[in-house]
Amino acid sequence: MKIQAPPGMRDFYPADMRLQNWLFDAWRRVSRSFGFSEYDGPIFEFLDLFTIKSGDEIVSQLFDFEDRGGRRFAIRPEMTPTLARMVAARANSLPRPIKWFSIPRMCRAEKPQRGRLREFYQWNADILGVDDVLADAEIIAVAVAFLREVGLTPEDVVVKLSSRPIATAVLASIGIEASQADRAFQLIDRYDKLGPNEFRRQWNEAYGPDVPGERLERYLTEASLEQCLDLVAAAGEQGVAARTQFESLLAHLESFGVMPFCKFDLRIVRGLGYYTGPVFEVFGRRSELRAVLGGGRYDDLTTMLDGPRVPGVGFGMGDAPMMELLKELGKLPELEEELDIFIIDADPQLFATVQELAAALRGHGLATDFSYKRVGVSKQFKQASARGARYALVVGSEYVERRELTVKNLERGEQIIVPADDLLRAPQEALQRV
């Protein structure tokens, strides 16, 4: 019986896995350089955990199931609910700031079709327990540090930045109260996808002809940061606070040296309901329709789980959109199979020695291998090259006579004779001689 991989799921053959590990390593390296600690949660959670935050409509996007005890679970479609649960459970004992990152695998029940993955990874970084927008700036700096780490510049990518309080104040200036703002946020979030005509149609449907949607549209597309901030500051005390907070965020971004990547854009509001402060998304400059990262401040997440209030700010970056962007920009590395040493016998009788040497070199942490078949020396050299070995070690008559080995540097093509005992005592050093 022949069985395929499930639709929308990926097999990671070694070449795919090397690339995937390259991405994961960069995510981990950058996270750690900013003092973040790694965490993870279960691959599935109680179904309720996901519906609390996102409502029942999310269930159609989940892989959910019951266990034999009738409990309902779902494979996680995002990490934030798990993070909120874990932090709420230890809110009183975790030292602040809580700087955590994770690289969870997760699933969404997408319709199987080209380019729609049902399983993916997402880098999550969050800072919790801090109200100060210093944390928001640092989270954005983490994202930018990764972009730099993989060779991207402000010519390649842009961090589009706004804030919920600013958007709220702009809406207030055209007569839309906070309690009526949800639909407006959804429409603003989809402005680029809808286009101006459809945006206007849906806007009129939602708010009627009395609310001046054109004025909002001007702010969405034409107004500068200063014009927006002036409008916001004119909207009373909350507007002034929103302006001060945003200016403080910009000053911190300046100090962290990441402003060249950032651009204010009122159209960024983030669709989901739980953001309360600054919000941001990262786009490729030449493919601005799909964000490769989205994040923002959420201050009420733990209270939804009956925990104490723990303010937070964080982002998620999916592996697939990021890899796609890097591919588009020609920034994916070529990663070949690598091996430190390939051991060759000049005589099948010496194979036991090959095995002993391999055991010793592997014990030193050197990636070492040999031919599984007793074939001629030149065939073994070919295998060494095919495996990407840096050095070949030949066990021949000089080993039998004087316990010496031939070491060949396969990159430079040069070779020397080395006493076996030198090699086994300090292999790194011995290899560097050739």
Place this chain on the structure above:
Amino acid sequence: MKIQAPPGMRDFYPADMRLQNWLFDAWRRVSRSFGFSEYDGPIFEFLDLFTIKSGDEIVSQLFDFEDRGGRRFAIRPEMTPTLARMVAARANSLPRPIKWFSIPRMCRAEKPQRGRLREFYQWNADILGVDDVLADAEIIAVAVAFLREVGLTPEDVVVKLSSRPIATAVLASIGIEASQADRAFQLIDRYDKLGPNEFRRQWNEAYGPDVPGERLERYLTEASLEQCLDLVAAAGEQGVAARTQFESLLAHLESFGVMPFCKFDLRIVRGLGYYTGPVFEVFGRRSELRAVLGGGRYDDLTTMLDGPRVPGVGFGMGDAPMMELLKELGKLPELEEELDIFIIDADPQLFATVQELAAALRGHGLATDFSYKRVGVSKQFKQASARGARYALVVGSEYVERRELTVKNLERGEQIIVPADDLLRAPQEALQRV
């Protein structure tokens, strides 16, 4: 609404994650030193993939579900079916030997109770495309290299070793044909758990009083390797072949230097049906009831999936039993939070400089952090220690006056003054001065 973690699933808080990553890093390091390449597959597969190999009774141990298109899936409970599927799909293009490892996360629908995990990780290493028992010896050497890597000795652990052909020949010697051997394998597999009396009862129930179960029992408990091999060689041509194969395996294990860990034990047969050659399990010497690793040779796995025959040998080691054993033996490391540098301002006005320095040092890959609150110097030093920082960097008046920084080695308690430009150009070097 308060929501717990699902029963039998683990949350990995940072301290747990450090330990988990320590284990994963050791698994990866050892696998790579033996020239293995990492791979992975999807978290769930078509349900059929698991029932082909293990029969329908496995369904009760699975978390299975349907998607909206009516396809039936299950979260993977083991990696071997995925490995077989992936290898069968590219059997003609993958260069041999195929030396692959993986650290999949997987789930089993255990009844939630203490110590029974529903989600776990399992290190898998396999060599495919090789009939020679050289591969079997190398797989065992990989397992032993890991045991050594985490500080275990032959006094702590034992690799119990047998082979299906030997067990088959022993059974033949008491009149049980290969076609009737399945039940006998199951009983031998459970000999230690059943105890002699229950074993005899079930044996008689299965094979009746005419088959000399006591003779088998003597071979299970008393006979030496030599006695077993003599018996096997007396069982005709297949027995002689089984003996030759096993002796060749032992010779390779000797060459790889892992024989001190290994012990022949006819009771090792591995319950599942698909093993065809050598089989082995690793036990703690003081807790021999539960294996921490199991593996063996399976030569027909890809043909079950309508692929060409690709012989293979491999093992699986679960994270939870291994961690438990290491804990029992006092071999788990103490892993504290670590940070390279904590930057301190002697004056809140200098905080922007702290941010700039942090950005630069992080850019050099150094794990760098600072206080989120503008507090006094001694409080910041306390935070630096709490975070496990190796160095503290103080930005004070000497920075304003001469662009110099105080660098304190927090381990040794000593400090020096360093020009900021030196530190930013080659931070590792500058830090080594103190």
